[in-house]
Amino acid sequence: MNMMAGTVPLSLTVNGEEVARMVAPRTTLADFLRTDLELTATHVGCEMGACGACLVLLDGVPVHSCLVFAVQAQGQSVETVEGLVASGALAPLQQAFHERNALQCGFCTPGMLVNAHALIARGSVPDREEIRDAISGNYCRCTGYEAIVDAIEAAARKANGEGAE
Amino acid sequence: MKARAFAYARPSSLAEAHAAFAGADGDASFISGGQSLVPALAMRLQAPQVLIDLSAIPEMRGVRLDGETLRIGALTRHAETLTEPLIRAHAPLLAAAAPFVAHPAIRNRGTVGGSVALADPASEFPAMMLAMGAEMEISGVDGMRRVAADDFFQDLYQTAIEPGEILVALHVPAAGPRHVCAFDEMARRRGDYAMVGGGILAERDGAVIVNPRIALFSVGPTPVRARNAEAEIAGKALDADTIAAAQRALDADIDPLDDAEIPAAMRRHLARVLLGRLLRKLETCS
Ligand SMILES: Cc1cc2nc3c(=O)[nH]c(=O)nc-3n(C[C@H](O)[C@H](O)[C@H](O)COP(=O)(O)OP(=O)(O)OC[C@H]3O[C@@H](n4cnc5c(N)ncnc54)[C@H](O)[C@@H]3O)c2cc1C
Numbered sequence: 001m002n003m004m005a006g007t008v009p010l011s012l013t014v015n016g017e018e019v020a021r022m023v024a025p026r027t028t029l030a031d032f033l034r035t036d037l038e039l040t041a042t043h044v045g046c047e048m049g050a051c052g053a054c055l056v057l058l059d060g061v062p063v064h065s066c067l068v069f070a071v072q073a074q075g076q077s078v079e080t081v082e083g084l085v086a087s088g089a090l091a092p093l094q095q096a097f098h099e100r101n102a103l104q105c106g107f108c109t110p111g112m113l114v115n116a117h118a119l120i121a122r123g124s125v126p127d128r129e130e131i132r133d134a135i136s137g138n139y140c141r142c143t144g145y146e147a148i149v150d151a152i153e154a155a156a157r158k159a160n161g162e163g164a165e
Numbered sequence: 166m167k168a169r170a171f172a173y174a175r176p177s178s179l180a181e182a183h184a185a186f187a188g189a190d191g192d193a194s195f196i197s198g199g200q201s202l203v204p205a206l207a208m209r210l211q212a213p214q215v216l217i218d219l220s221a222i223p224e225m226r227g228v229r230l231d232g233e234t235l236r237i238g239a240l241t242r243h244a245e246t247l248t249e250p251l252i253r254a255h256a257p258l259l260a261a262a263a264p265f266v267a268h269p270a271i272r273n274r275g276t277v278g279g280s281v282a283l284a285d286p287a288s289e290f291p292a293m294m295l296a297m298g299a300e301m302e303i304s305g306v307d308g309m310r311r312v313a314a315d316d317f318f319q320d321l322y323q324t325a326i327e328p329g330e331i332l333v334a335l336h337v338p339a340a341g342p343r344h345v346c347a348f349d350e351m352a353r354r355r356g357d358y359a360m361v362g363g364g365i366l367a368e369r370d371g372a373v374i375v376n377p378r379i380a381l382f383s384v385g386p387t388p389v390r391a392r393n394a395e396a397e398i399a400g401k402a403l404d405a406d407t408i409a410a411a412q413r414a415l416d417a418d419i420d421p422l423d424d425a426e427i428p429a430a431m432r433r434h435l436a437r438v439l440l441g442r443l444l445r446k447l448e449t450c451s
């Protein structure tokens with residue numbers, strides 16, 4: 001076991017690619033993604049778990065990247081909104097958000113998309129209560145949420161509802 | 166809003182973790198899920214020299230049935246309490262409380278052990294340890310010891326865990342078909358800490374309630390057993406008179422303080438209402 005000050009080696013997978021860097025242990029995963037890897041789709045609002053703008057998938061599940069130190073993700077797999085967009089995984093949600101006007105300034109949108117993506121990946125069509133629960137930790141100061149719930153519902157129906165492709 | 170610099174250690178055994186704590190002269194913090202600790206570090210409420218990550222310690226993982234006792238590793242995530250069949254079957258109060266703990270993404274990361282070790286007076290899981298009569302398995306440099314939930318929560322954020330000790334697992338008497346339980350809380354918004362909350366675990370013999378354990382949270386500096394209310398329902402069927410008597414008795418069980426948002430009298434009122442709801446919805450839970 002090593003106990004080192006200064007920077008420490010970190011290797012992990014980000015959006016399918018192996019990444020190895022030296023990091024200071026106090027660097028959050030959010031800051032590591034944004035500053036070291038220049039992946040700025042992960043937004044940082046409150047840095048205390050309250051706003052949900054910083055959500056990423058860590059080993060497949062949504063977590064707040066402001067509440068994880070990068071060193072804790074050693075050997076794990078991170079997917080950011082950039083990766084999910086590049087793979088096309090978010091395309092139906094992006095389309096639904098666009099059609100329903102579910103974003104205005106867009107600050108909250110990456111976090112909303114990560115949570116909505118995980119919800120839809122469960123494979124069923126959530127009811128509006130379940131959608132509200134899934135995004136209960138995501139603040140949006142613009143839209144009033146209704147359009148976001150609409151968009152997630154529409155995307156879920158398309159993905160998992162009767163007659164889904 | 167950035168943590169002060171610290172060194173990082175990820176021990177792979179309890180012995181290594183204790184050595185790391187000693188090596189830092191005690192100026193170290195343990196981290197499990199980090200969902201309470203990371204904000205505290207960001208706000209510099211804590212600024213340890215060394216952060217000791219408990220996530221690679223095998224004894225702290227997993228859920229298994231040891232005879233009549235369910236052993237829940239401290240690193241079990243909040244989200245796992247919703248999906249793990251052994252918890253749903255034998256510690257159903259945890260599964261019932263989990264949807265009320267924070268938000269889904271925080272539940273993916275926060276650990277049951279971290280929540281119990283922190284002992285936030287508004288937290289769901291610590292109170293459920295009281296209701297379930299759990300025992301905490303604690304590791305120190307001199308070995309393991311067990312502390313009953315009734316002796317574990319001592320004061321505001323203060324538990325039987327001494328500095329440098331590690332909560333390794335929670336041992337819960339396995340509930341079965343004879344048990345009934347209920348959980349509920351009142352919060353202003355979904356995912357917020359509760360204004361009051363509580364859980365009940367009991368056995369039912371015909372219509373009669375036996376060995377009830379009622380635990381409330383957000384009603385004082387620690388989660389509390391409502392022993393006077395328990396005495397009112399033990400050995401009785403839950404009719405309207407019994408429930409009303411338990412609600413009256415509850416006043417002597419709790420000692421909420423006035424705070425800026427909620428006066429003590431309001432918490433007392435909400436606790437009485439909550440107890441009535443809990444008793445009316447007690448049902449088979451596993
Ligand atoms: C926005 C938000 C909302 C929340 N809402 C709720 C809520 O409604 N209800 C609720 O109960 N919680 C809530 N939480 C807190 C969350 O449940 C935390 O996960 C939990 O309190 C702590 O668990 P953890 O594993 O994250 O612990 P950590 O944050 O890693 O640690 C918490 C504390 O316990 C110590 N510790 C951790 N593990 C051990 C161990 N095994 N042995 C000894 N000491 C240990 C740490 O040193 C630290 O002091 C919320 C958090 C956030 C950010």
Ligand code: FES
Pocket residue numbers: 043044045046047048049050051052053054055064065066067
């Ligand atoms: S920046 Fe992470 S929750 Fe707000």
Ligand code: FES
Pocket residue numbers: 102103104105106107108109139140141142143
């Ligand atoms: S669109 Fe502006 S915060 Fe949600």
